[in-house]
Amino acid sequence: QLQLQESGPGLVKPSETLSLTCTVSGGSISSSSYYWGWIRQPPGKGLEWIGSIYYSGSTYYNPSLKSRVTISVDTSKNQFSLKLSSVTAADTAVYYCARHPFTISRMDVWGQGTTVTVSS
Amino acid sequence: QSALTQPASVSGSPGQSITISCTGTSSDVGGYNYVSWYQQHPGKAPKLMIYEVSNRPSGVSHRFSGSKSGNTASLTISGLQAEDEADYYCSSYTSSSTLVFGGGTKLTVL
Numbered sequence: 001q002l003q004l005q006e007s008g009p010g011l012v013k014p015s016e017t018l019s020l021t022c023t024v025s026g027g028s029i030s031s032s033s034y035y036w037g038w039i040r041q042p043p044g045k046g047l048e049w050i051g052s053i054y055y056s057g058s059t060y061y062n063p064s065l066k067s068r069v070t071i072s073v074d075t076s077k078n079q080f081s082l083k084l085s086s087v088t089a090a091d092t093a094v095y096y097c098a099r100h101p102f103t104i105s106r107m108d109v110w111g112q113g114t115t116v117t118v119s120s
Numbered sequence: 121q122s123a124l125t126q127p128a129s130v131s132g133s134p135g136q137s138i139t140i141s142c143t144g145t146s147s148d149v150g151g152y153n154y155v156s157w158y159q160q161h162p163g164k165a166p167k168l169m170i171y172e173v174s175n176r177p178s179g180v181s182h183r184f185s186g187s188k189s190g191n192t193a194s195l196t197i198s199g200l201q202a203e204d205e206a207d208y209y210c211s212s213y214t215s216s217s218t219l220v221f222g223g224g225t226k227l228t229v230l
Contacts, residue, residue: 037219039166046123046209046221046222046223046224047158047160047166047209047211047221047224048221049211049218049219049220049221052219060217060218060219061218062121062218062219063121063216063218064121096165096166103154103213104213104217104218104219105152105154105156105171105172105211105212105213105219106154106156106168106171106172106211107156107158107166107168108168108171108177110165110166110167111165112165113165
């Protein structure tokens with residue numbers, strides 16, 4: 001059964017870069033049938049799509065975050081990663097990674113989420 | 121891109137039916153049959169309940185159904201149960217090849 005697990009620092013200082021990795025187990029990230037994405041949820045607020053990537057490296061980003069976001073994939077490690085630069089307190093959130101089957105229109109498997117706090 | 125519009129809260133008694141609306145534009149909800157619905161219990165990851173407007177993933181109860189008319193999609197839960205109490209989010213693919221979520225709806229089972 002496919003599982004996704006987020007990992008990375010739980011605390012990031014303002015103006016620095018947030019870096020998270022999602023490890024895929026029980027399946028191959030190189031499957032042509034899937035995209036892989038990042039979604040976040042600030043405390044007490046709703047879901048926000050950050051961006052998604054195909055195993056070939058094609059990326060899709062939320063326009064409101066595009067200037068600060070980089071999503072990459074490492075097929076040799078079956079992982080994909082998120083980098084968000086110049087973070088502020090507004091970037092404090094639970095960050096989820098997820099799988100998109102066939103198109104980025106839906107997410108059918110999610111990681112458990114990891115909390116990232118931006119604070120000095 | 122602007123978030124899709126959902127009611128902040130809805131409520132219903134056990135056994136009743138409720139409907140949650142999700143309003144967008146012709147560039148997202150109205151332009152594609154790529155509307156999804158997610159259920160999220162407190163402290164848990166979201167769970168896909170409906171995709172492509174009205175399709176249920178394997179394992180999702182038949183009590184959950186989806187539809188769309190124009191720029192508004194809807195999620196209907198029939199035979200309401202206590203376990204249905206959760207937050208519900210819609211999402212849609214957009215003409216910019218992006219994904220947008222609704223603000224979320226808190227469902228209370230009275």
